[in-house]
Amino acid sequence: MDRPDRVAWLALPGVAYLAIAFALPLVGLLASSFAGPDGLTLAGYRQFFGEEYNYTILWNTLRAALVVTGISLLIGYPTAFVLARSSGWIQAVLMLSLLLPLSVGVVVKAFSWTILLRSNGVVNAGLVALGVIDEPLRLIFTETGLVIGAVHVFLPFMVLPIYSVARQIDGRLTDAATTLGAGVLRRFFKIIWPLSLPGVVVGVAFVFSMTVSMYVVPTLLVGDRFKTLPVMIARSYLFMRDRQSGGVMAVILLLIAVLVVVGSALLARRLRPKAAP
Numbered sequence: 001m002d003r004p005d006r007v008a009w010l011a012l013p014g015v016a017y018l019a020i021a022f023a024l025p026l027v028g029l030l031a032s033s034f035a036g037p038d039g040l041t042l043a044g045y046r047q048f049f050g051e052e053y054n055y056t057i058l059w060n061t062l063r064a065a066l067v068v069t070g071i072s073l074l075i076g077y078p079t080a081f082v083l084a085r086s087s088g089w090i091q092a093v094l095m096l097s098l099l100l101p102l103s104v105g106v107v108v109k110a111f112s113w114t115i116l117l118r119s120n121g122v123v124n125a126g127l128v129a130l131g132v133i134d135e136p137l138r139l140i141f142t143e144t145g146l147v148i149g150a151v152h153v154f155l156p157f158m159v160l161p162i163y164s165v166a167r168q169i170d171g172r173l174t175d176a177a178t179t180l181g182a183g184v185l186r187r188f189f190k191i192i193w194p195l196s197l198p199g200v201v202v203g204v205a206f207v208f209s210m211t212v213s214m215y216v217v218p219t220l221l222v223g224d225r226f227k228t229l230p231v232m233i234a235r236s237y238l239f240m241r242d243r244q245s246g247g248v249m250a251v252i253l254l255l256i257a258v259l260v261v262v263g264s265a266l267l268a269r270r271l272r273p274k275a276a277p
Contacts, residue, residue, distance in 0.1 A: 026254070033247030044248040058252070061228040064143070065212040068150040069158075072207050073200065075151070076158035080199070081192075083159070084166035098156050106153055110220040113149040114140055117221075145221045153217060154210055158203040165199030198268045205264030209257040229253045 034040045048054050083094050101109065116122050117139040124136035139145045169192065177187045215230040229249050236246030 029247055029250050029254075031247075032243045033251045035244055035247075044244040048245070048248050048252070057227045057229060057232055060226060061212055061230075061253075062256075064146060064150070064218075064226075064228060065208050067147055068154065068211045069204055069208045071147065071151050072155050072158040073204060076155055076203065077162055077196075077200070080159045080162035081166050083163050084169075085171075098159060101152075102156055106216045107220070109153055110149055110217045113145065113152065114220055117145045117148065141222055141225055143222070143226060146218055146226060149221045150211055150214060150217050153214075154207045157206040157210065161202040161206065162196060162199035165196050169195050201264045201268045205260055209260050212256055212260075213253055 033044055034042070036043055079098075083091060083098070086094060118124075119136040119138070119140075121139075123139060124133075127133045128136065139148070173191050173195075174187050177191055182190070213230055214228075215234060218226060218228055218231055219234075229252065233246050233249045233253065236242045236249065240246075
C-alpha cells in the first residue's frame, strides 16, 4: 500500500462522524416524507403541491432570502473592498467589528432587534429626531423588520468571501487601465467585478442558503404574520405532530439549499482563473 492510500485512512473518523451525525438523520428525514399509515406513499408531496397556500409559503421563503441576499450584497461588496484596501489598526478595527458579532448567538441578536425596532426603540427615536419621519413607524412584526434583522445576522458571511478574493486583486491592474484612459465604470465592470465574481458567488450562496432556512429570526421579528417553510416545519413537528408533512417541507427546503450550494460551487469553479501553461 503506497503512502497516499495510508494517509487516506486518516479521514475515516471524520467520514464516519459525518455519516452518523448528518447523513443518517437526512436519510431518516427523507424516509419520513414518504412514510404513510399504509407504507410508502407520495401523498405528502401531492398534498403540499396541491394546496395553493403552500405556494405562498414557498414564495415567502424565497422572497425573503432573495431580498436579504441582495441587500447583503449591496452592503457587503463595498465593505469587503474597504476592508481589503485598508491596513494597520484600521483594518484590525474593521475586522473586529465584523467578526465580533459572530460570537453572539442568533437568538440574542434577533431579540435585540425586537427592542431596537419597537415604536419607542432607538431606530424610531433616531428617525424622529432627525426629522425623517413625524411619528414612529411600525417596524417590528413586519417584513421590513425581518429583513433588517436578517441582514445584520448574515452580513459577515457575505463580506468575508468577497474580502478573501478582493485582497488578492492586484491594484496595479486598475492603475494600468487608468493610464490607458479607462473610466471608473469601465475599470469596475471590466476588471474589478469579473475578478471578484468567485467571492460574490460564494457569498451569495452562503447567505441565501442560510437565509432560506432561518427560523429564529422570523419567529422573533415577525411571528405568525409571515409564514415561511422553516416556521411551518417547526409547527408540523412540534405542535401538529405531523412527521410526514414536516418531512416533505424539510426535503423541499433541503433541495433548495443543495441546489444553490452545488450550483454556486460549479459556477465558482468555472469563474476561477486558469493557471497559465
